[in-house]
Amino acid sequence: MAPDLATAWLQRGALRYERGALPQAQADLQQALTRGAPAAQAHYDLALVARAQSDASAARNHLRKALAHHPDHAEARALLARLTAQTEE
Numbered sequence: 001m002a003p004d005l006a007t008a009w010l011q012r013g014a015l016r017y018e019r020g021a022l023p024q025a026q027a028d029l030q031q032a033l034t035r036g037a038p039a040a041q042a043h044y045d046l047a048l049v050a051r052a053q054s055d056a057s058a059a060r061n062h063l064r065k066a067l068a069h070h071p072d073h074a075e076a077r078a079l080l081a082r083l084t085a086q087t088e089e
Helices: 006-018 022-034 039-052 056-069 074-088
Strands: none
Touching (some): 006 022, 006 039, 022 039, 039 056, 039 074, 056 074
């Protein structure tokens, strides 16, 4: 894949996440960030990967970064609230 196609990296990362190829998804999503993909979406997708890998701390960090870039990202806000509530239980 051409290295400058940030959106393609983002989409491939999301597809790999959906297929359960978590390390590959994470790598693609990091490339997407490096190449200038929309940071809020890339961090949200990275949060999903981290959550699937049972890394709630990394997931929360990525969600906070997603919200820093796009404070109205409803899915990121909802997932962060759920993960935070689970931590407090």
